[in-house]
Amino acid sequence: MVACAERLGVPRGSRMFRYALQAVAFRSKEKIAAKVEFMKNAFTWSDAEVSIALSKAPLLLRRSKEHLQRTSNFLISEVGLEPAYIARLPALITYSLEGRLRPRHYAVKFLTENGLLDHGGSYYVIFKMTEKVFVEKYICPHKEAVLHLAKYYAAACRGEVPAH
Incomplete structure (x- = not known):
């Protein structure tokens, strides 16, 4: 779990590390990789942008695909936010x-x-x-x-x- 959390871009000494551990707990590497890939597609993020977002909000991995897709559509299409902006401020995705x-x-x-x-x-x-x-x-x-x-x-x- 520790290695998996670090691969997400969350440094071991950061305050987000425990949340990264919670996010990857009881999930296979394949499921985590699939969710990361889904987020890249939904938000049109690069690998670096996914790492930035997950390093700040690792519990995004626990959000449903439906929530991620609907939030992405709203923030990008309706509000007009840039994907890179959302990646830098991933707390936006956690709000209702x-x-x-x-x-x-x-x-x-x-x-x-x-x-x-x-x-x-x-x-x-x-x-x-x-x-x-x-x-x-x-x-x-x-x-x-x-x-x-x-x-x-x-x-x-x-x-x-x-x-x-």
Whole structure:
């Protein structure tokens, strides 16, 4: 297991090493190689980019192929993030697509398109911040201008698609 974790690009002395051990535990070399290959294809990553991502978030190996594919499609196709950016910030892949990524992206996109927000910021920062901070920074200041924004955002976080 130790050798397998090191082959993923996670140095033995790093704080991520124990997570790398958890990620490879009870998995055959073939299954790990297949998941790495799947990630390369889903995110259009090079070998180096996969190593970068796994060295920072080795537990990505435990994510389902479905989750990886849906998150890849969303981050690359809908949000427009570059694969190399995602590889450098693999925590993006660990967040809930339905509960965090999609609702926040659509809220920021809506506010930007309607001239209520000058979004030149980092999606990583937006996706990383706590729910409370996100709501205080992006939803609350616009409650007057967009009457049902808070209600629609809360519904989107529950997986419901608002009518508007």
